[in-house]
C-alpha cells in the first residue's frame with residue numbers, strides 16, 4: 001500500500017477517514033446534509049481530514065478523503081477525481097482560532113428557519129438540553145437557567161467567501177461553539193469529533209424547538225413561567 005493510501009486506510013472504526021463516512025451517513029439520515037451540501041472535517045494531531053466536495057454524503061468512502069497538514073496547510077493526500085470542499089477555510093478557522101478537534105457543517109432546515117426568525121443572534125433559555133452546550137470561555141457547561149446565544153452571519157454566493165465574517169463572529173462571540181449562516185445552515189465545532197457531534201445534535205434540537213415555540217408565539221428566551229403570557233388563552237390549560 002502506498003504511503004498516500006495509508007493515511008486513509010485503517011480497520012479502526014474510530015480512524016478519522018472511517019468516522020467521517022459514518023457521520024456523513026448519520027447526518028444524511030437526519031436530513032442535515034443532503035446531496036452534496038454540508039461537510040465534516042476531523043483534526044488528528046497535525047493532520048486534517050476533510051470530506052471532498054461533490055460526493056453524495058451517504059456514499060462517502062475513506063478513499064474520497066482529502067488530508068491536509070495542519071502546520072503547512074499543504075495537502076498530503078488529494079483524491080484525483082474530487083475537488084476540495086469549499087468549507088475548508090471555514091473548518092480551518094475553527095482549528096486555528098479555537099483549537100477545535102472537529103468541525104461539522106450542516107444545511108439543517110431548523111438552522112435555516114432560525115436564521116429567518118432572528119436578526120443578529122439566536123437566543124434560547126431555560127431548556128434542559130442547553131446543559132449539553134459548553135461555556136467555552138471557562139470550563140464546564142451552560143446551566144438550565146443560562147441563555148444560549150449563537151451569532152448569525154449573512155450568506156454569500158460562494159461558501160469560501162464566508163470565511164472573513166465567520167472569523168469575525170468567532171472573535172465577537174468568544175463563548176460560542178457555533179455560527180449560523182442565514183438561509184444556508186450552521187457550523188459547529190468541538191474539542192473532539194464526539195464533542196462536536198454532541199454539540200451539533202443538542203444545538204439542532206434547540207433550533208428546531210425554537211422554531212416550534214415561535215410558531216406558538218412563545219419567545220424561546222423568556223423566563224420560566226412567562227410562556228403563559230404568550231400562549232393563546234384558548235389553548236392554554
Ligand SMILES: [Zn+2]
Nearest residue numbers: 037038159185
Ligand atoms: Zn454549506
